[in-house]
Amino acid sequence: MPRPQQSISTNKFRFRESFSSLKFVPRFFKEIRKVNPALFYANIVGRIINAVLPVLMLWLGKLIIDEVVVQIAAEVKDMDRLWTLVAAELALAILSDLLSRGISLIDALLGDQYAIDTSVKIIKKTSEVDLDELEDSEFYDKLERARQQTTGRVGLMSNILTQAEDIIVIATLLAGVVAFEPWLILLLIVSIIPTMINEIKFSGTSYSLARSWTQERRELDYLRYAGASDVTAKEVKLFGLSDYLANRFKGLSTRYYAQSKNLAKQRAGWGAFFNVVGTTAYYAAYVLIVFRTVAGIFSLGDLTFLAGSFNRLRQKLQGFFTRFTAITESALYLQDYFEFLDLKYEERDTTGVLPLPEIIQKGFEFRNVGFKYPKSEKWVVRHINFELSAGEKLAFVGENGAGKTTLIKLLLQFYEPTEGEIMLDEIPIKRYDRRAYQQYFGVIFQDFVKFELTLRENIAMGEISGIDDQQRISLAAEKSLADQVVHELPFGYDQQLGKRFKQGKDLSGGQWQKIAIARAYMKNSEVLILDEPTSALDARAETEAFNRFIKLTEGKTAVIISHRFSTVRIADRIMVLKDGAVLEIGTHEELMANGKLYAELFNLQAAGYK
Numbered sequence: 001m002p003r004p005q006q007s008i009s010t011n012k013f014r015f016r017e018s019f020s021s022l023k024f025v026p027r028f029f030k031e032i033r034k035v036n037p038a039l040f041y042a043n044i045v046g047r048i049i050n051a052v053l054p055v056l057m058l059w060l061g062k063l064i065i066d067e068v069v070v071q072i073a074a075e076v077k078d079m080d081r082l083w084t085l086v087a088a089e090l091a092l093a094i095l096s097d098l099l100s101r102g103i104s105l106i107d108a109l110l111g112d113q114y115a116i117d118t119s120v121k122i123i124k125k126t127s128e129v130d131l132d133e134l135e136d137s138e139f140y141d142k143l144e145r146a147r148q149q150t151t152g153r154v155g156l157m158s159n160i161l162t163q164a165e166d167i168i169v170i171a172t173l174l175a176g177v178v179a180f181e182p183w184l185i186l187l188l189i190v191s192i193i194p195t196m197i198n199e200i201k202f203s204g205t206s207y208s209l210a211r212s213w214t215q216e217r218r219e220l221d222y223l224r225y226a227g228a229s230d231v232t233a234k235e236v237k238l239f240g241l242s243d244y245l246a247n248r249f250k251g252l253s254t255r256y257y258a259q260s261k262n263l264a265k266q267r268a269g270w271g272a273f274f275n276v277v278g279t280t281a282y283y284a285a286y287v288l289i290v291f292r293t294v295a296g297i298f299s300l301g302d303l304t305f306l307a308g309s310f311n312r313l314r315q316k317l318q319g320f321f322t323r324f325t326a327i328t329e330s331a332l333y334l335q336d337y338f339e340f341l342d343l344k345y346e347e348r349d350t351t352g353v354l355p356l357p358e359i360i361q362k363g364f365e366f367r368n369v370g371f372k373y374p375k376s377e378k379w380v381v382r383h384i385n386f387e388l389s390a391g392e393k394l395a396f397v398g399e400n401g402a403g404k405t406t407l408i409k410l411l412l413q414f415y416e417p418t419e420g421e422i423m424l425d426e427i428p429i430k431r432y433d434r435r436a437y438q439q440y441f442g443v444i445f446q447d448f449v450k451f452e453l454t455l456r457e458n459i460a461m462g463e464i465s466g467i468d469d470q471q472r473i474s475l476a477a478e479k480s481l482a483d484q485v486v487h488e489l490p491f492g493y494d495q496q497l498g499k500r501f502k503q504g505k506d507l508s509g510g511q512w513q514k515i516a517i518a519r520a521y522m523k524n525s526e527v528l529i530l531d532e533p534t535s536a537l538d539a540r541a542e543t544e545a546f547n548r549f550i551k552l553t554e555g556k557t558a559v560i561i562s563h564r565f566s567t568v569r570i571a572d573r574i575m576v577l578k579d580g581a582v583l584e585i586g587t588h589e590e591l592m593a594n595g596k597l598y599a600e601l602f603n604l605q606a607a608g609y610k
């Protein structure tokens with residue numbers, strides 16, 4: 001489906017905006033310094049020393065040539081001074097080389113450490129974000145922009161430091177040139193203005209193009225993943241989707257390519273033109289120096305010093321402006337990164353926050369709860385009234401999309417009800433500290449995560465502080481029947497799971513589920529919620545898992561969502577949802593006697609098993 005495209009010009013970031021992004025640079029450097037102060041200061045000192053070397057070397061070059069001219073004319077040659085000068089220049093050349101390499105090394109090390117630091121910060125920030133934000137595509141765009149430039153930020157650091165270094169180089173070279181021939185400065189300005197104009201003209205354009213394509217680039221990443229990943233491979237092959245996905249990828253990326261090609265062409269074209277102007281100005285300066293040398297105003301050494309300095313200056317200034325654009329563009333990404341870190345989420349009013357009851361006395365109650373997902377007008381559930389008493393096992397049943405998982409998300413305070421109230425022991429749940437409240441629950445979602453880590457880690461994820469407590473992990477595995485899986489694996493609990501890594505072993509759907517259930521047992525929580533936890537288990541394993549579950553959670557409150565009525569009937573009560581409303585609620589016997597949807601579906605499934 002074609003979608004409206006933002007053109008570069010409609011979303012153009014002007015020079016001023018690029019410039020203002022530099023306000024994040026001090027914070028950026030503060031962060032880098034914090035990562036490794038020793039390397040940071042070593043880098044700066046190295047660069048300062050390196051910055052004064054070019055002018056010293058050019059000056060030595062001038063002295064050498066002047067000395068050569070003197071020695072050519074002298075009848076008795078005294079080469080001592082000449083050799084000393086040559087040795088000094090050699091020493092400086094070696095020092096410069098060593099310093100440059102040392103600085104590159106430090107840049108790389110510091111950059112790597114900073115990249116680690118930023119990735120950790122992004123992971124932590126993401127964990128602070130509420131679920132409704134995580135399910136929002138705008139948030140993903142911000143996350144994407146913050147994440148994508150990790151390596152770019154490393155380049156930015158060395159670019160800014162090189163820029164500072166070059167300012168010193170330029171200042172020292174300028175001082176040298178001015179001392180000899182102030183007119184050269186005028187020519188220098190003429191030679192450099194074109195580059196400046198060119199850079200200002202294109203400043204921010206690459207960034208604005210990339211920014212306006214954030215969504216599409218996310219789509220490209222997704223298509224690349226869908227077309228070439230072990231997870232999708234079976235269906236892609238079987239349904240012959242590879243060409244379709246490849247073409248969709250190609251179509252989208254070709255449009256991006258076309259826009260960035262235009263930009264690159266314009267940039268290159270103007271760049272070439274302005275460069276010719278600059279080179280001509282340089283040769284004008286050269287002619288001036290040659291004239292003055294022939295007229296005897298400058299020595300031969302002066303000629304080489306001035307021509308060399310002028311050329312260096314031009315190169316450095318050109319580099320300065322080009323790098324300036326690169327810096328402002330990368331700084332725009334920096335802005336994205338810091339804006340992401342500074343994202344503020346609606347802090348809840350914590351005044352009057354109540355301590356959680358250690359033991360649930362009465363239980364939970366949904367009072368006329370209704371809910372619409374953010375940015376949606378549709379009531380997903382409405383007029384929901386029911387109680388989940390302490391120690392009760394309540395099952396939710398209902399057709400796909402009836403709202404079962406949504407009720408769980410509301411109970412867990414991932415979202416707030418749009419209307420109505422959920423109570424715990426007669427007090428609205430939002431009056432408790434949300435993070436502490438959520439710790440009450442052990443939940444296994446329908447789409448639980450298959451962490452491609454070791455089996456031990458997969459279980460311990462339920463209560464990560466217990467990762468070294470083998471007894472606790474084994475017990476959880478035993479309760480969930482995951483111990484059977486452990487025994488089949490060559491490395492037992494240390495088995496790497498998933499296919500992504502070396503010696504990793506993928507498991508069957510049911511085996512993964514047993515491990516996920518162990519995760520719920522790992523946490524000794526007050527309330528257990530299993531959202532279709534046994535759909536991939538075979539019939540025997542399912543019955544066993546459920547019977548165990550009921551026994552092991554005796555006295556605990558639990559919610560079970562399942563489409564299998566043979567297991568649902570074990571629950572104390574069953575709540576049937578239809579189109580976001582409670583259709584009926586009661587024990588298996590009561591609902592069977594009711595003769596409504598539950599009885600109908602139960603009989604339907606029972607007939608299927610006959």
Ligand SMILES: Nc1ncnc2c1ncn2[C@@H]1O[C@H](COP(=O)(O)OP(=O)(O)OP(=O)(O)O)[C@@H](O)[C@H]1O
Nearest residue numbers: 135373376380398399400401402403404405406407
């Ligand atoms: N994040 C979301 N944003 C918007 N709508 C959503 C979101 N999640 C679910 N929905 C919608 O809410 C409705 C109820 O979904 P829910 O997942 O609660 O159903 P369910 O009863 O658990 O279904 P199933 O048995 O298929 O798991 C569906 O119509 C679904 O499209």
